[in-house]
Amino acid sequence: xxxxxxxxxxxxxxxxxxxxxxxxxxxxxxxxxxxxxxxxxxxxxxxxxxxxxxxxxxxxxxxxxxxxxxxxxxxxxxxxxxxxxxxxxxxxxxxxxxxxxxxxxxxxxxxxxxxxxxxxxxxxxxxxxxxxxxxxxxxxxxxxxxxxxxxxxxxxxxxxxxxxxxxxxxxxxxxxxxxxxxxxxxxxxxxxxxxxxxxxxxxxxxxxxxxxxxxxxxxxxxxxxxxxxxxxxxxxxxxxxxxxxxxxxxxxxxxxxxxxxxxxxxxxxxxxxxxxxxxxxxxxxxxxxxxxxxxxxxxxxxxxxxxxxxxxxxxxxxxxxxxxxxxxxxxxxxxxxxxxxxxxxxxxxxxxxxxxxxxxxxxxxxxxxxxxxxxxxxxxxxxxxxxxxxxxxxxxxxxxxxxxxxxxxxx
Amino acid sequence: xxxxxxxxxxxxxxxxxxxxxxxxxxxxxxxxxxxxxxxxxxxxxxxxxxxxxxxxxxxxxxxxxxxxxxxxxxxxxxxxxxxxxxxxxxxxxxxxxxxxxxxxxxxxxxxxxxxxxxxxxxxxxxxxxxxxxxxxxxxxxxxxxxxxxxxxxxxxxxxxxxxxxxxxxxxxxxxxxxxxxxxxxxxxxxxxxxxxxxxxxxxxxxxxxxxxxxxxxxxxxxxxxxxxxxxxxxxxxxxxxxxxxxxxxxxxxxxxxxxxxxxxxxxxxxxxxxxxxxxxxxxxxxxxxxxxxxxxxxxxxxxxxxxxxxxxxxxxxxxxxxxxxxxxxxxxxxxxxxxxxxxxxxxxxxxxxxxxxxxxxxxxxxxxxxxxxxxxxxxxxxxxxxxxxxxxxxxxxxxxxxxxxxxxxxx
Numbered sequence: 099x100x101x102x103x104x105x106x107x108x109x110x111x112x113x114x115x116x117x118x119x120x121x122x123x124x125x126x127x128x129x130x131x132x133x134x135x136x137x138x139x140x141x142x143x144x145x146x147x148x149x150x151x152x153x154x155x156x157x158x159x160x161x162x163x164x165x166x167x168x169x170x171x172x173x174x175x176x177x178x179x180x181x182x183x184x185x186x187x188x189x190x191x192x193x194x195x196x197x198x199x200x201x202x203x204x205x206x207x208x209x210x211x212x213x214x215x216x217x218x219x220x221x222x223x224x225x226x227x228x229x230x231x232x233x234x235x236x237x238x239x240x241x242x243x244x245x246x247x248x249x250x251x252x253x254x255x256x257x258x259x260x261x262x263x264x265x266x267x268x269x270x271x272x273x274x275x276x277x278x279x280x281x282x283x284x285x286x287x288x289x290x291x292x293x294x295x296x297x298x299x300x301x302x303x304x305x306x307x308x309x310x311x312x313x314x315x316x317x318x319x320x321x322x323x324x325x326x327x328x329x330x331x332x333x334x335x336x337x338x339x340x341x342x343x344x345x346x347x348x349x350x351x352x353x354x355x356x357x358x359x360x361x362x363x364x365x366x367x368x369x370x371x372x373x374x375x376x377x378x379x380x381x382x383x384x385x386x387x388x389x390x391x392x393x394x395x396x397x398x399x400x401x402x403x404x405x406x407x408x409x410x411x412x413x414x415x416x417x418x419x420x421x422x423x424x425x426x427x428x429x430x431x432x433x434x435x436x437x438x439x440x441x442x443x444x445x446x447x448x449x450x451x452x453x454x455x456x457x458x459x460x461x462x463x464x465x466x467x468x469x470x471x472x473x474x475x476x477x478x479x480x481x482x483x484x485x486x487x488x489x490x491x492x493x494x495x496x497x498x499x500x501x502x503x504x505x506x507x508x509x
Numbered sequence: 510x511x512x513x514x515x516x517x518x519x520x521x522x523x524x525x526x527x528x529x530x531x532x533x534x535x536x537x538x539x540x541x542x543x544x545x546x547x548x549x550x551x552x553x554x555x556x557x558x559x560x561x562x563x564x565x566x567x568x569x570x571x572x573x574x575x576x577x578x579x580x581x582x583x584x585x586x587x588x589x590x591x592x593x594x595x596x597x598x599x600x601x602x603x604x605x606x607x608x609x610x611x612x613x614x615x616x617x618x619x620x621x622x623x624x625x626x627x628x629x630x631x632x633x634x635x636x637x638x639x640x641x642x643x644x645x646x647x648x649x650x651x652x653x654x655x656x657x658x659x660x661x662x663x664x665x666x667x668x669x670x671x672x673x674x675x676x677x678x679x680x681x682x683x684x685x686x687x688x689x690x691x692x693x694x695x696x697x698x699x700x701x702x703x704x705x706x707x708x709x710x711x712x713x714x715x716x717x718x719x720x721x722x723x724x725x726x727x728x729x730x731x732x733x734x735x736x737x738x739x740x741x742x743x744x745x746x747x748x749x750x751x752x753x754x755x756x757x758x759x760x761x762x763x764x765x766x767x768x769x770x771x772x773x774x775x776x777x778x779x780x781x782x783x784x785x786x787x788x789x790x791x792x793x794x795x796x797x798x799x800x801x802x803x804x805x806x807x808x809x810x811x812x813x814x815x816x817x818x819x820x821x822x823x824x825x826x827x828x829x830x831x832x833x834x835x836x837x838x839x840x841x842x843x844x845x846x847x848x849x850x851x852x853x854x855x856x857x858x859x860x861x862x863x864x865x866x867x868x869x870x871x872x873x874x875x876x877x878x879x880x881x882x883x884x885x886x887x888x889x890x891x892x893x894x895x896x897x898x899x900x901x902x903x904x905x906x907x908x909x910x911x912x913x914x915x916x917x918x919x920x
Contacts, residue, residue, distance in 0.1 A: 265730070287730075287733045291737070316727050319734060320730045320734070322734055323698060326702070326734055327734070
């Protein structure tokens with residue numbers, strides 16, 4: 099394989115492969131071509147447009163546009179976040195959009211993409227009809243909703259942002275909502291315990307995340323509290339919307355250091371680095387910044403590409419990080435109208451897209467030609483993930499997991 | 510009893526007392542004088558000077574001065590905090606100041622004062638000799654220290670600030686110290702769990718506090734986490750050093766609302782309202798403000814008195830508050846040289862002292878004359894605490910706990 103940075107040693111697997119033919123005879127002294135076809139690491143994006151595309155719920159012209167967008171996504175990424183905002187998923191109580199989301203998730207799954215549902219409990223974009231209920235009823239509805247979604251999607255979506263932004267949840271005061279009400283009454287950790295318990299019971303094999311934009315001591319202590327309370331957190335979700343400027347190496351490393359302390363995998367769940375001017379630093383709630391036009395410019399697109407490369411590299415080098423999601427895949431429909439995508443409004447790739455494509459499909463990707471020895475044995479070394487092996491026009495597959503010893507492959 | 514504010518209803522007990530003589534005959538139609546001799550509520554101060562005074566470890570002239578200071582303390586207060594800073598209590602490993610502290614605590618106990626030890630674990634003023642140890646050894650030494658103090662003082666000191674300022678503990682970086690090291694390694698809640706477990710085992714009847722100056726969401730989440738982790742917190746300790754200005758009613762009430770949510774008693778453990786100019790708001794660590802002179806002035810003494818009256822009243826009216834400690838009883842030797850005391854450097858009482866004396870010994874105090882009926886019965890109503898009842902030159906005692914029904918008193 100190509101020379102890789104020592105800091106990526108944890109991303110590399112080694113395996114002794116012994117090729118045999120159908121009768122068990124070693125395939126000796128043969129050329130084999132090895133090509134990585136998927137990563138263990140999750141390189142993701144928010145790609146909500148898959149829902150209207152797969153469900154054909156928009157005009158044909160738009161479908162063609164979305165198809166182009168989504169094919170660009172599939173060229174690079176193996177991980178997608180789909181929207182489960184309660185207020186949109188079930189705007190009228192009892193009429194959830196289960197079918198539309200199922201179709202989208204299954205379509206992605208067939209393309210080899212792992213899908214995560216986001217989020218199951220959040221005070222924003224929550225169901226407005228909760229406001230007519232007592233707190234006891236709200237909690238019951240919330241837990242039933244989680245039980246329903248996690249069960250219905252099992253096998254297609256096995257990863258969930260179970261609860262979102264709990265640090266601010268009970269003190270959020272922009273508007274009344276059912277989730278803030280119950281969080282205030284139950285307390286943060288009690289609510290987290292209950293929503294995780296229901297999700298875990300509904301799909302014990304699912305990967306369950308706690309997710310927050312707060313990266314201060316507050317979130318650290320919250321995680322510490324949850325882990326001591328026995329909450330089954332499979333990954334710590336860290337949002338990193340950097341509309342006000344790139345954190346920089348120092349902050350990225352500092353956040354990693356503080357949150358890796360728990361020994362729990364880390365997912366960068368919502369990463370934003372824009373290719374436009376920076377949002378002024380005095381804005382506290384990013385939602386408060388509303389402007390008519392937020393253009394992507396060539397100069398800022400170069401900056402975005404540099405920042406994306408540096409940040410992804412730092413994160414990929416950290417052994418506990420298992421996933422990075424670029425929150426807005428495209429500028430088209432991006433949150434706050436920001437030029438936050440990796441492609442432009444016209445689906446044209448930005449330099450940041452090219453950088454990620456290079457990193458994911460070249461620099462951090464393994465593809466090579468080698469020869470088996472007299473016993474049909476070859477030592478394979480490469481980035482963790484799924485592989486295709488071609489020898490004498492026959493194709494086989496294997497996986498490098500990092501705990502590989504010897505593998506017998508029948509051609 | 511006197512008319513009291515409805516907001517103090519939770520501080521009042523009622524009891525039907527039936528007086529009988531030695532042969533069981535009702536003491537009918539007699540005048541009885543009732544006088545409160547102690548409060549259930551803990552009105553306290555930091556009164557470290559009791560240690561040199563009782564141990565006579567300073568020159569005679571100083572003893573006379575301290576005697577005057579301490580007698581002023583005893584006129585008003587029923588609760589004292591004594592210093593157990595590890596670095597001072599055991600400057601040389603294996604030579605703790607157990608005897609000196611025991612004498613001081615016992616002396617206070619004999620005066621009817623409840624004593625709290627402060628603190629058992631803290632990163633500041635901790636034992637410097639921990640720095641030569643491995644983290645495992647530091648933890649073992651810390652836990653042994655707690656076991657030793659809590660056991661040795663059982664029956665004399667049954668209340669402890671078990672661990673102090675944990676929010677900042679693992680990120681404290683002003684200087685290296687053993688406690689920050691182990692907190693960083695174990696995490697906040699794990700360290701809290703372990704120190705509380707040892708303290709509880711050593712004296713299961715003790716009142717154990719978590720104490721912090723941080724009153725933000727950080728501390729709320731930490732408490733939430735500790736309670737879910739089963740840490741036996743008997744009271745939440747809140748520091749309120751207001752060298753930079755009185756919090757004001759709004760913040761005091763807001764802090765009470767947020768921290769009363771847990772249903773755990775609240776102690777204001779370290780209250781400071783100065784009678785001098787305010788420390789500039791830009792100072793973050795109060796310890797950084799070092800000035801040659803910080804005078805107490807008549808104008809500011811009036812301000813201090815008003816603030817003390819308002820703050821104590823708000824706290825006394827809140828049902829979950831069980832203790833308030835004025836951190837510096839005297840300006841003499843006060844932390845940071847601030848005019849933080851209720852008495853001046855020459856032991857002269859400030860207006861704030863007079864205010865507290867009035868509140869504690871008059872406004873919130875019960876003393877009255879009544880008559881038993883034909884069956885020797887009198888209905889007693891008064892502020893919770895211990896009482897003396899005098900009838901026909903005979904003296905008896907009783908206690909109003911708030912859960913009183915009928916009480917037979919033999920004269």
